[in-house]
Every structure is written in C-alpha cells, then in structure tokens.
Amino acid sequence: MDTKKPLVSVRNLKKHFPITGGILQRQIGAVKAVDDVSFDIFKGETLGLVGETGCGKTTVGRTMMRLYEPTSGGIIFDGVDLIALGESDLRKIRQRMQMIFQDPYASLNPRMTVGSIVKAPLDVHTKMNSKEKHDRIQELLDIVGLNPDFVNRYPHEFSGGQRQRIGIARALALEPALIVCDEPISSLDVSIQAQVVNLLEKLQKELGLAYLFIAHDLSMVRHISDRMAVMYLGKIMELADRDSIYLHPVHPYTRALMSAVPIPDPDSTAAHDRILLDGDIPNPKNPPTGCNFNTRCPVAQDRCFVEEPEYREIKENHWTACHFAEVTP
Amino acid sequence: MTSIIEIKNLKTRFFTADGVVKAVNDVSYTMESGEILGVVGESGCGKSVHAMSIMQLIPDPPGKITNGEIIFEGRDLLKLSDAEMRKIRGRDIAMIFQDPMTSLNPVFTVGYQIVEAIRLHNDVTKKEARKRAGELLALVGIPGAEERLDDYPHQFSGGMRQRAMIAMGLSCEPKLLIADEPTTALDVTIQAQIVDLVKKLQDELGMAIMWITHDLGVVAEMADRINVMYAGSIIETGEIHNVYKRTKHPYTTGLLGSLPRLDDEPGTELTSVPGLPPDLLALPEGCAFAARCGYRDEKCVAERPILEKIAGYDHQVACWHWEKIEGDGK
Numbered sequence: 001m002d003t004k005k006p007l008v009s010v011r012n013l014k015k016h017f018p019i020t021g022g023i024l025q026r027q028i029g030a031v032k033a034v035d036d037v038s039f040d041i042f043k044g045e046t047l048g049l050v051g052e053t054g055c056g057k058t059t060v061g062r063t064m065m066r067l068y069e070p071t072s073g074g075i076i077f078d079g080v081d082l083i084a085l086g087e088s089d090l091r092k093i094r095q096r097m098q099m100i101f102q103d104p105y106a107s108l109n110p111r112m113t114v115g116s117i118v119k120a121p122l123d124v125h126t127k128m129n130s131k132e133k134h135d136r137i138q139e140l141l142d143i144v145g146l147n148p149d150f151v152n153r154y155p156h157e158f159s160g161g162q163r164q165r166i167g168i169a170r171a172l173a174l175e176p177a178l179i180v181c182d183e184p185i186s187s188l189d190v191s192i193q194a195q196v197v198n199l200l201e202k203l204q205k206e207l208g209l210a211y212l213f214i215a216h217d218l219s220m221v222r223h224i225s226d227r228m229a230v231m232y233l234g235k236i237m238e239l240a241d242r243d244s245i246y247l248h249p250v251h252p253y254t255r256a257l258m259s260a261v262p263i264p265d266p267d268s269t270a271a272h273d274r275i276l277l278d279g280d281i282p283n284p285k286n287p288p289t290g291c292n293f294n295t296r297c298p299v300a301q302d303r304c305f306v307e308e309p310e311y312r313e314i315k316e317n318h319w320t321a322c323h324f325a326e327v328t329p
Numbered sequence: 330m331t332s333i334i335e336i337k338n339l340k341t342r343f344f345t346a347d348g349v350v351k352a353v354n355d356v357s358y359t360m361e362s363g364e365i366l367g368v369v370g371e372s373g374c375g376k377s378v379h380a381m382s383i384m385q386l387i388p389d390p391p392g393k394i395t396n397g398e399i400i401f402e403g404r405d406l407l408k409l410s411d412a413e414m415r416k417i418r419g420r421d422i423a424m425i426f427q428d429p430m431t432s433l434n435p436v437f438t439v440g441y442q443i444v445e446a447i448r449l450h451n452d453v454t455k456k457e458a459r460k461r462a463g464e465l466l467a468l469v470g471i472p473g474a475e476e477r478l479d480d481y482p483h484q485f486s487g488g489m490r491q492r493a494m495i496a497m498g499l500s501c502e503p504k505l506l507i508a509d510e511p512t513t514a515l516d517v518t519i520q521a522q523i524v525d526l527v528k529k530l531q532d533e534l535g536m537a538i539m540w541i542t543h544d545l546g547v548v549a550e551m552a553d554r555i556n557v558m559y560a561g562s563i564i565e566t567g568e569i570h571n572v573y574k575r576t577k578h579p580y581t582t583g584l585l586g587s588l589p590r591l592d593d594e595p596g597t598e599l600t601s602v603p604g605l606p607p608d609l610l611a612l613p614e615g616c617a618f619a620a621r622c623g624y625r626d627e628k629c630v631a632e633r634p635i636l637e638k639i640a641g642y643d644h645q646v647a648c649w650h651w652e653k654i655e656g657d658g659k
C-alpha cells in the first residue's frame with residue numbers, strides 16, 4: 001500500500017450480527033454489517049468514511065476498537081495485534097484510541113460536572129496526583145476552547161457545540177494517537193459545525209492525531225479528509241485520496257453519491273449531470289448476490305448478478321470493487 | 330405574476346412558565362403563485378412555527394399569534410372561523426410535516442390515509458378516491474403503486490414514506506404546498522430523487538412551494554427566492570442569486586462561509602460564526618445577531634434593524650451596515 005508504516009491496519013474485517021427468530025430464538029440468519037473490509041490509517045492523517053444510513057460505518061469504527069468482537073479478520077494497531085489481546089491489555093491500548101460520538105447530549109453523564117467527566121480517564125489510567133490532574137483538566141479545556149472556569153458546571157448548561165468540545169477534551173485526556181469521530185457534527189447547526197471542524201483540524205496539526213472521520217455529509221468529509229472510503233451495504237466500494245474520489249471516481253456508486261450532493265451555489269450546474277439512482281438500499285438482512293450494488297447500479301451487466309467483484313488496487317493507492325473499474329473512462 | 334400569499338407583521342408567541350418565547354417576530358413577505366421559496370435558518374429560529382402559524386396549527390395554549398395578517402387570495406386567514414380554515418387546510422394550502430412517521434398514522438394503511446384526505450375535500454366515492462390515491466402514489470414514483478396502497482407506513486422505507494406524504498399533500502391539488510424539512514432525514518441519493526420529483530411536479534402542476542430546510546445546497550438548486558431567518562425574524566430575503574452571490578447580511582455571509590462545498594479547493598478554511606444564537610426568551614433590544622457580528626457598533630446594540638430594500642434588486646436585508654458588506658457569496 002504505502003512505504004510508510006500504518007498506525008492501524010484493518011484486514012478482511014467482518015462483523016455479522018445474528019438474527020434470531022422462532023419460539024426458541026434460534027439464529028436464523030445474520031446482518032452482515034461489516035463484510036470483509038480492509039484499510040489502513042496512517043499517523044496524523046484523516047481517513048473519511050462515508051455512506052448511507054445502515055451501511056456499517058459505526059460498526060467499522062466500533063469493531064476496529066474491539067468494542068464489538070469481530071466475526072473474523074485482523075486489526076493491527078501500532079504493531080500490536082488487537083485480536084490476540086486479553087481484556088486488560090486491550091484496555092491499556094484503548095487509551096491510545098478514543099472515540100467521539102454523534103450525540104453530545106447522550107454521550108455525557110448528566111450528573112457529572114465537566115471537570116469530573118474530563119478527569120475520569122485520568123483517574124482510571126494515570127498515576128497523576130490531584131494537582132497534576134487539575135492542571136491537565138485546565139489545559140484540556142483551554143485546548144478545546146472552553147473557559148476553564150466552567151469545570152464545575154454540568155452538561156445541560158452547555159450548547160450542543162460546547163458539549164461536543166467537552167467530549168473532545170475527554171477523548172484527548174490520555175494523549176491518544178487515533179480518534180474515531182462518529183458523526184461528531186451531524187447534530188449541530190451549520191455555523192457551529194464549522195467551529196468544531198476547525199477545532200478538530202487544529203488539534204490534528206498540533207498533536208499529530210489520526211482520525212477516522214465518519215459522516216453523511218460528503219462535502220464536510222471531503223473537506224476534512226486526506227483519503228476517503230465509500231461504504232455500501234457492509235463493504236468498501238472505493239477508497240482513494242480525496243481528490244481522486246471526487247474528481248476521478250471509478251465506482252458507479254461513488255459517482256452517483258458525489259453527483260447527488262447539492263452545491264450551495266445557484267449557478268452550479270452540478271445537478272444537470274446528476275446520476276439519479278433508482279430505488280432504495282436493499283435490506284442488509286438479505287443483500288443481493290453478486291455485486292451488492294447491482295439492484296441500483298446504472299451500468300450493471302449479467303456478470304454483476306452472479307459474481308462478486310474483487311476489492312483490488314487498480315491504481316497506486318486507489319482501491320475499488322467493481323468489475324469494470326479498469327475500463328471505466 | 331400574482332401573489333398567492335402575503336404575510337404582514339406576523340408575530341407568534343409561546344407563553345410558558347419560564348417566560349414568553351418570541352418565536353416569530355414581525356415577519357412580512359409575499360409569495361408569487363407558482364414560485365418555490367426556500368426558508369432557511371438554524372434550529373429553533375422559527376421556521377416551523379412560522380409555517381404552523383400560516384396553517385393555524387399552533388398549540389394554544391401555550392402558543393398564540395399575537396399580531397399580523399395572512400392574506401391568501403384576498404382573505405385574511407387569521408379572521409376566518411375554524412370551519413372556514415379547515416376547508417382551506419389541505420385543499421388550498423397543504424403541509425408536509427418535518428417527521429413523516431408522526432404524520433402518517435401507523436395503524437392505518439397508506440392508501441386509507443390518502444383516500445380520507447381526498448374525501449375530506451372532494452365529493453367522490455370511496456372507489457374513485459382509491460383510484461386517485463393509486464394514481465398519486467404512482468405520480469410520486471412508488472413502484473407497484475396500486476398494490477402498495479394496502480401497506481402500512483412501517484412497510485415503507487424512509488424515502489417511500491416521504492413520497493407518500495407528498496402524495497397526500499398533493500391529493501387536492503393545493504395552490505400552496507408547505508414542505509417542512511421534507512428531505513432532512515433522508516440519505517443524499519434519496520434526497521436527490523425527491524428534489525427531482527418535486528421539481529417535476531411543480532413544473533406540471535404549477536403550485537407554489539415553500540421549502541423549509543437547513544440545507545443551503547438544496548435551496549440553491551431548486552428555489553426561486555429565499556428567506557433567511559434568524560431568531561424569529563427574516564434577516565435577508567430575495568431572488569436566489571442576489572442572496573447567494575451578493576450576500577449583504579453578516580449572518581448569511583457567515584452561514585455560507587461555514588459550509589464546505591464539494592467542489593471547493595481543498596484546504597479552504599471554513600469561516601465559522603462565533604458564539605450562539607440568542608435565547609428567544611430574552612431577545613436583545615437591538616440586532617439579534619449583534620453578539621456574534623464583526624460589524625457591530627453602538628447603533629446595532631441599541632436599535633433593531635428592519636428589512637430594507639436594496640434599490641434595483643429583488644433583495645432585502647435587515648442590517649444597519651449592509652452597504653459595507655462585500656458579499657461575493659463565494
């Protein structure tokens with residue numbers, strides 16, 4: 001893939017959730033939420049993960065941190081094989097991988113002050129004395145742009161954007177190398193989204209953080225990412241640097257997805273070239289055979305309904321899973 | 330063009346235990362028949378309450394329309410009796426609500442609900458209404474429309490439910506369709522289908538559409554004119570190119586600057602608007618945007634600016650210093 005050593009390598013990762021039924025609640029099938037996904041994340045970079053509701057983005061993030069037990073596949077984090085780790089080693093290494101969540105209301109304990117929320121990871125994982133902890137909390141609040149005098153306030157006294165900053169301060173407490181950002185701005189208003197995204201970009205520059213940035217908003221993901229992965233029904237359809245994904249997408253799904261994004265400019269002609277997809281995303285309990293995009297693909301051929309396309313590197317650092325990627329103009 | 334609806338000095342208040350929520354503050358504007366008006370602004374700025382005021386569906390108590398006129402085809406809707414207003418609702422003015430799951434009743438089939446909507450305003454038999462309902466579902470692009478009439482809402486996907494809502498909204502061929510965030514909950518490929526559908530229907534049927542949304546992209550694509558709301562007031566309004574390309578309100582400028590565009594040069598910095606919108610329980614005396622505004626001076630803090638017409642353009646702005654603002658609209 002690259003001569004640089006990745007911070008995280010995910011290989012052939014699968015996470016299937018059982019579907020149970022009948023009076024005995026026996027397993028009668030599986031939702032293939034993540035189905036054979038491979039990617040790397042390098043130190044200090046942002047990998048954007050996009051795709052429509054239910055395509056498996058959150059499950060990728062959580063399984064990669066082994067918050068979900070993978071069905072199969074490999075995860076190497078900074079040279080360590082996460083799959084092989086026992087519970088206590090795993091807890092130690094998770095200090096270096098943190099997560100921030102979509103809902104800044106639900107993810108903070110309403111009965112804890114801001115100070116104690118940010119302090120909790122320091123209590124559990126460090127041997128700092130109380131003076132050191134106090135100083136570190138002040139420093140963290142300052143880094144994320146919150147007034148350090150707010151330490152004794154409760155989450156409900158803050159706006160959505162401010163709560164997201166509290167979540168970021170908590171995630172930074174143990175100096176992680178990687179933060180999984182799962183829709184960190186989706187619940188915020190536009191003018192507040194930019195505040196949080198600018199903060200995440202600043203922190204990345206200063207602290208050398210890597211991000212897995214999960215979101216629906218393609219314009220925002222393209223803005224913040226170095227590389228982007230496009231998911232559909234549990235699989236990565238295409239992965240490349242952000243300009244290749246935007247300017248030279250080869251997968252028909254990526255093309256349709258990019259063309260569907262409205263541009264906030266009444267003179268933009270992008271909508272004229274829009275590729276409208278028919279129908280809806282298939283039920284993930286019962287995905288199509290062959291290529292999983294075949295029910296909506298505007299260029300599907302007979303082969304697409306019988307043979308699953310291989311996920312492969314078609315150009316340097318440009319990966320995709322479409323039978324016709326090499327011949328796409 | 331003739332105007333279809335004219336709203337004058339509309340004020341809507343909620344009288345709550347914590348105080349008076351000033352949700353809609355002196356809103357005035359006109360919609361022409363057949364035009365698409367985009368209404369944008371951040372969460373809580375009064376978009377839905379202003380639309381519910383037009384429909385007179387504000388829960389009372391705690392809500393009340395305390396001032397204004399809503400002139401629709403020469404009559405002030407605020408002076409009509411409940412019975413007269415019920416006739417207008419659905420027949421002349423239809424509304425699609427923010428959450429399709431709450432506005433489609435889960436215990437009745439989709440077909441039954443459309444049939445009832447049709448029969449409420451038209452003297453037709455059940456059979457005729459059912460035929461019409463099937464045609465409407467087909468019109469909004471639901472495959473196998475006839476058979477799908479007997480499905481319950483939960484058997485529809487999110488996109489199909491939104492289409493069914495549009496079908497119901499269109500059932501009496503209203504002159505004005507108010508759509509409150511009709512695509513916000515949908516994925517972008519499904520949103521593209523709905524936007525395309527609504528543009529086609531508008532071409533065919535010629536009704537006026539008010540499209541309420543957070544998404545400045547969708548508005549740019551489909552609207553003729555736009556109202557930008559902030560803290561219960563319209564702070565900038567006009568023909569779409571004027572507002573996007575010659576932006577004159579610092580809030581609109583900030584909003585456009587905080588949006589990344591898919592076709593941006595990479596590395597373009599987002600110009601975020603600092604701070605937060607004001608509390609509608611305690612609106613400041615002067616300009617509601619003053620606390621967040623880089624152009625603020627004493628006058629802004631003391632006196633509230635009202636919409637002022639920019640000579641020669643279909644464009645109005647409520648800012649004391651709009652002439653200083655170089656809206657290149659990116």
Ligand SMILES: Nc1ncnc2c1ncn2[C@@H]1O[C@H](COP(=O)(O)OP(=O)(O)OP(=O)(O)O)[C@@H](O)[C@H]1O
Binds near residue numbers: 017033052056
């Ligand atoms: N704990 C679970 N048990 C069973 N199925 C699950 C579970 N979590 C997720 N799924 C299913 O796995 C699929 C992928 O879900 P996931 O939450 O990862 O999607 P997503 O891409 O994050 O969607 P969204 O954009 O809506 O957040 C969905 O079909 C979902 O219903």
Ligand SMILES: Nc1ncnc2c1ncn2[C@@H]1O[C@H](COP(=O)(O)OP(=O)(O)OP(=O)(O)O)[C@@H](O)[C@H]1O
Binds near residue numbers: 343352372373391392
């Ligand atoms: N029943 C109510 N009682 C008290 N306040 C209310 C009530 N309904 C709405 N409000 C207040 O009126 C203001 C305007 O709300 P409205 O729903 O119109 O916002 P909106 O612009 O539609 O926001 P969103 O984008 O989140 O839908 C808000 O401050 C809201 O809290």
Ligand code: SF4
Binds near residue numbers: 616624626
């Ligand atoms: S009136 Fe003053 S505070 Fe309000 S937007 Fe204009 S310059 Fe800013």
Ligand SMILES: [Mg+2]
Binds near residue numbers: 057182
């Ligand atoms: Mg998710």
Ligand SMILES: [Mg+2]
Binds near residue numbers: 377378427
């Ligand atoms: Mg609303």
